[in-house]
Amino acid sequence: MTTNAPVTASAAPASPDGAPVIDVNHVSRWFGNVVAVSDVSFQVRQGITGLLGPNGAGKTTLLRMMVGLAATSDGTLRTFGEDPRDNPALYRRIGVMAEHESVYGFLTGRQYVTFAAKMRGVTNASGAAEQAIKAVDLVSAQDRRMDTYSRGMRQRMRLAATIVHDPELLILDEPLSGADPRQRVEFQSLLKDLGRGGRTIVVSSHILEEVEQLADTVLLIINGKLAASGNYRAIRAALDERPYHVRVVCSDPRALGSWLVRLKAVDAISFDPGGALVVLSSNVAALQRALPLHAKELGVRLTRVEPLDDSLESVFAYLVER
């Protein structure tokens, strides 16, 4: 019943030569007594792979080990068949965008991306920088100092610096953090384009929907362990089998509750200490569709609808109990 073995769905698409781009084999990393990553094994192949997990799950540590920024405490890790640690030549083939902002604020965007191109040995650095900046749609701001940029603009300019040498492998750690909704859509579209170009992209996020938009293949990391891996839709379908608690704050919870309890999608209802309606549903999608319609029919005003256990920790608890 309880096992820590990861849930696996269909395999990731193979790269042209069949070899994994990244091969993580029983890798662990600990800091003193704290285990950040525990005995994780998986392979990453061509296409977009989402590394999903709540904050503090070990995603960043794992990504840092994949690109050689951090050492493994145990296990082996190969990127393009080579140990990425102390292997600068590998960075001709890899583009990395770290989670935390790390730009030279005194440089203009164009200077920053050109510097990145030169550092990676791009022959026509300024031409490559121009292309990369165009790709992230920041031409109008390229001659401004980066310390005047918004966070979203900095993220995009960092992405330009990451792709300026046209890398085969892109490692992006929470690239959408700080972006507004419009920028998210643009960013996701750009990443999809990059993925379609035959690259391997690993993108981390702690938001399920973000990864859903981007990646076909998902690695779910929780508490430093690989909780699930494989096709996103298969994992999501497995997750959707479980009942969810949804909290509904409205003008008349009792009236709405007595209506909702008749629905097939609703397993049970209760009321929390604040008087809000708590609905247990094993078909959240159907509940989402029905809720506003019934509320309107009853003349009940909905103030807030929120999942109570949609966190990745609860997903992990569900997965290990299956």
Next chain:
Amino acid sequence: MTDIFVLSIRQLTGKWRVLIMLGLGALPVINAVVSAAFNDPVSATQVDAVLINGMLLSAVLPLIVLSVSSAAFANEVEDRTLSNLTLTPVPRSTVVAAKLLAAIAVGLPAPLVSGVASYLILTSGNTVSGGSPYALATGVVAGVVVYSAVFVWAGLMTGRALWAGLLYVFLWEGLFSSFVSGVRYMSIRQYAVGIIHGIDKSRFEDTLNVLSLPVAAGMALVVFAVFVVLSVRRLRAMDVP
């Protein structure tokens, strides 16, 4: 390498750091100007002991170099920009070399100009016979280069390189190397004194236990090389934030 060097020069020439360098560099010059203005009789021994050894080599030079070199990597570690250099195909040794050269280029002018100017002011009067400032300049250059290698390494090792450097400068270089004779073999200040005396015998001729030129220059070279190698090894092994 040129790109990292130019970038590092820009990083290290922030307003506050330049003001600190200018302020510290002005101290020996102000001291010399005041002495000259009041026709204060100054002996050659005083120039050596107070100006060169006491003020320039013990405080002004190491503090200026500390403020610059410890920041060469420490600032990049602190603001998480170091990955812009390490996530590239550029060898770590090139990164260290560029950073070190930038630290030397920024840290050298202030103590060099300050030392030579104050020396010329004092020796151009009638009170002290002074030779060419060439020996002093060579000693200052050697001091800046070796201190830079040490403090660049310190900036890679700890986020508190500035405080560690201050303790080192005042306790080891200032205190112990003055009173514990064996420590002079492990003192950058004493290497600089030995080089100055080796080139111009009239300088520090009354000072006891001055290192010979070959020993001072040789030890300076060894210490420089050791800390450059340590910096490269550290940059290779460290978990870059």
